[in-house]
Amino acid sequence: MRATFPHMGKLDMVMSDLFDRTGIGYIVPPRTTTKTLQLGVRYAPEFACLPLKVTIGNFIEALEAGADTLLMAGGVGPCRFGYYAQIQECVIKEAGYDFDMIILEPPGAGYRLFINTLKKLAPGKSILEIWQIIKIGFGKARVLDELEKYALKYRAYEVKRGDTTKAYKRALEIMRPAITADEIAQAREEAFLVLEAVEKDMQRPCLKMGIIGEFYVLLEPFVNFDIEEYLGNMGVSLERSVYLTDWIGPSKENPIMGISDKEVAQAAKPYLNHFVGGEGLPSVGHTVIYAKEGFDGVLHLFPFTCMPDIIAKSILPQISRDFDLPTLSLVIDEQTGKAGVITRLEAFIDLLANKRKQKEFGKSPVLVG
Amino acid sequence: MRGFLGVDVGSVSTNLVVIDEYGSVISLIYRRTQGQPISAVQQGLKELQKDLTPDIKIAGVGTTGSARYLSGVIVGADIVKNEITAHAIAASHVAPQVRTVLEIGGQDSKIILLRDGIVVDFAMNTVCAAGTGSFLDHQAARLGIPIEEFGSYALNATVPCQIAGRCSVFAESDMIHKQQMGYRMEDIIYGLCQALVRNYLNNLAKGKDLSSPIVFQGGVAANAGMKRAFEEALQMEIVIPEHYHVMGAIGAALLAKGTVRNGETRFKGFSVSSIDYRTRSFHCKGCENNCEIVKIQVDGKTLACWGGRCGKWEVQNPEEADLLVQASTTSSVM
Numbered sequence: 095m096r097a098t099f100p101h102m103g104k105l106d107m108v109m110s111d112l113f114d115r116t117g118i119g120y121i122v123p124p125r126t127t128t129k130t131l132q133l134g135v136r137y138a139p140e141f142a143c144l145p146l147k148v149t150i151g152n153f154i155e156a157l158e159a160g161a162d163t164l165l166m167a168g169g170v171g172p173c174r175f176g177y178y179a180q181i182q183e184c185v186i187k188e189a190g191y192d193f194d195m196i197i198l199e200p201p202g203a204g205y206r207l208f209i210n211t212l213k214k215l216a217p218g219k220s221i222l223e224i225w226q227i228i229k230i231g232f233g234k235a236r237v238l239d240e241l242e243k244y245a246l247k248y249r250a251y252e253v254k255r256g257d258t259t260k261a262y263k264r265a266l267e268i269m270r271p272a273i274t275a276d277e278i279a280q281a282r283e284e285a286f287l288v289l290e291a292v293e294k295d296m297q298r299p300c301l302k303m304g305i306i307g308e309f310y311v312l313l314e315p316f317v318n319f320d321i322e323e324y325l326g327n328m329g330v331s332l333e334r335s336v337y338l339t340d341w342i343g344p345s346k347e348n349p350i351m352g353i354s355d356k357e358v359a360q361a362a363k364p365y366l367n368h369f370v371g372g373e374g375l376p377s378v379g380h381t382v383i384y385a386k387e388g389f390d391g392v393l394h395l396f397p398f399t400c401m402p403d404i405i406a407k408s409i410l411p412q413i414s415r416d417f418d419l420p421t422l423s424l425v426i427d428e429q430t431g432k433a434g435v436i437t438r439l440e441a442f443i444d445l446l447a448n449k450r451k452q453k454e455f456g457k458s459p460v461l462v463g
Numbered sequence: 464m465r466g467f468l469g470v471d472v473g474s475v476s477t478n479l480v481v482i483d484e485y486g487s488v489i490s491l492i493y494r495r496t497q498g499q500p501i502s503a504v505q506q507g508l509k510e511l512q513k514d515l516t517p518d519i520k521i522a523g524v525g526t527t528g529s530a531r532y533l534s535g536v537i538v539g540a541d542i543v544k545n546e547i548t549a550h551a552i553a554a555s556h557v558a559p560q561v562r563t564v565l566e567i568g569g570q571d572s573k574i575i576l577l578r579d580g581i582v583v584d585f586a587m588n589t590v591c592a593a594g595t596g597s598f599l600d601h602q603a604a605r606l607g608i609p610i611e612e613f614g615s616y617a618l619n620a621t622v623p624c625q626i627a628g629r630c631s632v633f634a635e636s637d638m639i640h641k642q643q644m645g646y647r648m649e650d651i652i653y654g655l656c657q658a659l660v661r662n663y664l665n666n667l668a669k670g671k672d673l674s675s676p677i678v679f680q681g682g683v684a685a686n687a688g689m690k691r692a693f694e695e696a697l698q699m700e701i702v703i704p705e706h707y708h709v710m711g712a713i714g715a716a717l718l719a720k721g722t723v724r725n726g727e728t729r730f731k732g733f734s735v736s737s738i739d740y741r742t743r744s745f746h747c748k749g750c751e752n753n754c755e756i757v758k759i760q761v762d763g764k765t766l767a768c769w770g771g772r773c774g775k776w777e778v779q780n781p782e783e784a785d786l787l788v789q790a791s792t793t794s795s796v797m
Contacts, residue, residue, distance in 0.1 A: 127751040320772065327774075411670035414584070425589055432772070433529065438587060441547035445582045452581050 095119055097196070097215075098161035100149035101126045103313035104242070104338055107270065108235040109165075115227045115273075116216035123156035126316040130155055135428050137185050144317055144397035144427045145310035146178050150185060157191045165215070168199035172371030173402050230275060232343055237282045239337040239351050241265045244289050246334060249326030250301075251294040259323060261292045298329065301446050304384035306335040306377045307395040308403050311426050313338060318395060319432050321439070325393075328443055333389070335380040336373065353383060361386075365409050372402030378409050385417035390446045392419060393439075398427035420445055465522040466515070467723075468730065469716025470504060470538055471549070471709065472496060472530035475569025475596055476682060477503035479511050480712040481519065482720070486556055490514045491709050500530040504537055505736040512733040523723030524730045525549075525715035536759055536767045536781075537740060539731035542715075542722040549714030551575045551582045554678045556717055557704045562674045565693065565701075566710070567663070567683035569596040574667040586667045594659035596682045598631045602638070602655065606648065613652060617688020620653030628658025656688035660696050675699045680710040740766075747771055747791075758788055765789075 097120045099109050106122050113120040124130070126148060134151030153164050164186075169176030179197040186193070196215065201208045209221065216224050241262060249258040265285035272281040303325065311318050312334060322332055337351040358379030366378045373396075381392050394410060396403030410421045422442045424435060466481040466489055477500065479492040492510050496503045525542045526535040527549040535543040546568075554564045555577055564575040572595055576584040588595070603610040624646050627637040634655065641651050677699055683689055684707040694701050706713060719728075744757045754771040765785040768776040778784050 125751060128753065129751065320774075324774075408670065415672070420584060430589075434587075434589070437529075437545045437547065440545040441582075441585060441587075444545070444548040445585065448581045449583070452579070 095163050095194075096121050096161050097163040097165050098123055098153065098156035099165045100152040101314065101316075102310060102338075103315065104235075104238050104266070105313075107238065107266065108231065108338065108342070111234060111270075112227065112231045115231060116219065116224075118215065118217075121156050121159055121161040123152040123161075124159065126152060126314070130316075131428055137189050139181075141399055142178075142181070143174065143308075143399050145175065145308075146181065147428060148310075148314070148317060149178070150182055153182060153186055154189065154191065157186070157193060161193070163194045163196060165196045165198065168197045168203060170200060170203050171369070171402075173400075175372065230278070232339065233275070234269065234272060234278050235342065236339045236351075237278060237285070238266065238269060239339050240282075241269070241285055241289060243334070243337065243351060244286070246322055246326070246332040248289075248292070248294060248331070249323070250329045250331040251296055251298055253293040253295050255327055257292045258289070258326065261288050264288050299450075300329050300331045301390045301443065301450065302333070302388075303330045303446070304333050304335065304380060304389050304392045305395065306373070306380045306384075306392060307406075308373050308397055308400050309336045309341050311395045311397050312336055313341070317397075317426060319435055321393075321395070321435070324436070325439065325443075328439075330443065330446075333384070335376055353380070358383070365413060366405070370402050370405050372400065374402030374405045377403055377406035378413070381406075381410060381413050381419070381421065382417070385413060385419040389419065390450055391442065392421045393442070394421060394423040395426060396423070398425050398429075420449065464519050466519040467716045467720040468511075468521050468524045468538070469549075469712035469714065469719065470507070470524065470526045470534050470540075471528040471546070471711035471715055472500045472504060472526070472534045473528040473546070473569050473711070474571075475600075476708070477507055477528075478709040478712040479504075479507040480706070480709050480716050481511065481515060481521070482713065482716045484720075486713075486717055486720070488706055488709075488713065489519065491706060491712070493708055496530075500533055501537060501740050501742070504534050505738075508538070508733050508736040512736075521728065521730050521732075523716075523719035523728045525717075525719035525722070527711050527715040527718075532767070532769060533759065537731075537735055539729040539735075540719075541729050542718050544715060544718050546571075546711050547573055547575060547585050547587065548582070549711045549718065550680065551577060551585075551714070552717050553710040553714035554680065554704070555580050556713070557706075557710075558676055558678050558702060561676050561678050563677040565663075565677060565679045566681040567595055567679075567689070568681040568711075571595060572663055572667060572681075574663075574671065574673075576671060576673075584671060586671070588666055594628070594631070594662045598634075599659075599683060599686065602635065605635075606652075608648075608652075611685070614685065614687035614689070616649050617653040617656050617686070618691060619649040620688075621647075622650050623657055624650050624654030626651070626654040626658040628655075628662040634658060653688050653692070656686065656692040657696070660689065660692040664696060673697060673699075677701050679703050680707040682708050684708070744770070747776070749773070749775070758784070 097118055130151035133154050134147035138147040138150050166179035168179050183195040198211050199207055212224050245258050245262040252258045265288045268285045269281050272278040340351050358376050361382040362375055362379035369375050384392050407423045414421045469480045471478045477494050477496045481490045483489050492507045524538050524540050526540040527544050527546045531543050550566050554561050566573045573587045603613050624641050627633045679701045684703050690701055741760045744755050747754045747756045752772055756768050756770045756776050758768040759766045765788040766781045767784050
């Protein structure tokens with residue numbers, strides 16, 4: 095078997111690590127590029143959302159490179175993502191490719207199905223062994239997220255532009271070979287030392303912005319035009335609502351990278367009191383939490399035609415008024431131009447900076463850019 | 464006397480404005496971009512130079528609009544600013560109490576909300592350009608009416624037609640249909656204005672608190688029919704500033720005035736209007752993305768480049784840009 099999977103931020107690193115542990119042959123799809131997107135757009139239905147288009151492109155490029163088994167996550171929510179694996183199978187087979195499809199449905203869709211799929215992915219391993227592999231692999235993935243979270247927060251303060259990005263890449267490379275729990279712990283320490291060694295100017299008056307929205311658009315830098323690096327370079331310190339392990343590891347009670355689902359739902363309650371699929375509810379909840387924590391603003395990203403985040407978008411203006419918190423919603427798809435995104439971000443940063451100055455210096459109107 | 468230059472290069476028009484120390488307009492040039500931003504700026508500068516009295520010395524320059532980086536390189540801008548901020552600053556300069564700015568330009572439309580002189584919210588059209596200047600231009604041409612008279616036709620409407628305004632293509636077919644049914648031209652034109660206002664409010668103003676004073680600016684504010692349609696839809700009075708069509712440039716000039724203060728300007732002088740700027744594009748071979756990079760050159764020397772996803776071509780000064788381009792040529796990766 096030569097398994098493959100779609101790209102989504104650091105997912106390739108986590109998946110390679112897991113496959114190395116289970117002993118399955120795999121191929122990492124070529125990096126997502128405009129060519130990947132073009133392939134996806136050619137085969138995917140026009141009004142499907144961007145994640146389907148890009149992942150179809152990833153799969154086709156991986157099949158061309160010799161993969162024979164596609165691994166895709168399933169889902170049970172009202173969001174269309176839940177049946178994208180089935181659509182991918184149809185669409186890519188119709189395009190003339192031959193392959194097996196393994197769909198990893200969440201345990202919520204049936205525990206037995208979940209276990210059976212895991213057994214397919216780890217042939218000859220006992221349930222206990224699989225559990226241990228998941229546990230250690232997930233622990234490592236979590237360290238990767240911690241490193242990313244650190245980079246998002248401190249990039250804005252770096253003295254020399256680009257240092258944080260370089261250090262973050264090096265930190266990931268330090269983590270890559272770590273296998274045992276001890277090695278992971280030791281690599282974690284080294285990786286953090288590298289990030290912490292980046293020279294920072296903590297006196298710099300950086301804006302604090304929360305990024306919320308649909309997970310794929312948030313986690314995949316190719317589709318969001320490397321928005322986080324851009325904002326960091328513009329002097330904006332970031333906190334993001336979802337990290338890779340939040341998305342892979344379903345947990346109702348325990349916070350994974352920060353805020354638990356329960357806390358988010360609680361915060362959202364005055365505005366939205368039930369699950370609406372995808373990140374609709376988390377987007378609302380995180381905005382409220384960020385408002386209470388005194389963030390300067392919230393940036394909301396989602397793919398064109400994304401139902402759950404359209405619901406969140408229609409609620410944001412009310413939260414924005416109640417907490418005096420500026421929000422900006424950006425819709426992203428294959429037609430979105432980078433120039434338009436940059437113009438809006440520049441204006442949003444001006445808005446936040448002027449608002450902060452007004453808070454600090456009283457009510458006199460300030461003419462600054 | 465010191466003057467501050469603001470340059471706004473948009474999709475349809477290129478505007479240059481010089482303001483004095485108090486922010487009053489001394490001179491303004493409004494011309495069509497016609498897809499050639501560089502020569503539009505150069506021609507604009509020539510006209511401006513003729514128009515200005517010799518005692519005025521340019522002490523600062525700001526650029527804005529979709530070609531703000533390009534024009535910034537050409538004129539030597541002290542500040543390059545997005546058009547949303549520029550429009551907001553100009554509006555609050557002419558109407559300090561302004562709370563809502565409606566702006567409709569050649570191919571984009573925006574809404575900006577201000578409180579106590581600062582921007583608190585904004586939106587810009589994303590998926591649709593129905594109702595912007597280009598479309599009105601096109602319809603005026605199709606009906607054989609000069610665009611300048613479009614508004615007065617609209618004001619003479621008695622029973623406005625209902626026109627489908629969600630999509631400009633369907634709006635056009637609907638207008639043709641109404642013409643063929645025999646409706647009066649005036650009623651059709653005002654019906655179109657109403658449809659475009661509905662489209663604007665649905666696209667940009669959903670969930671936003673539009674309160675007065677409201678300022679309406681951008682080229683489309685010249686259309687009295689649009690003003691009346693906005694007033695009817697919002698049930699509020701709408702103010703159109705004297706220089707409504709060059710507000711972006713005024714904003715850029717005000718920003719330049721705020722940036723330079725007593726320092727040195729980077730303005731390259733009016734002589735840049737006769738320099739032969741050339742733009743070339745090439746595919747960057749740095750990775751699989753194959754980004755199309757544009758470079759601006761004078762006598763084979765690169766002044767600036769942009770267009771890549773990763774940002775490596777967008778360097779701060781011309782020397783670096785030139786080195787970068789030379790390096791990529793000599794290693795034959797271009």
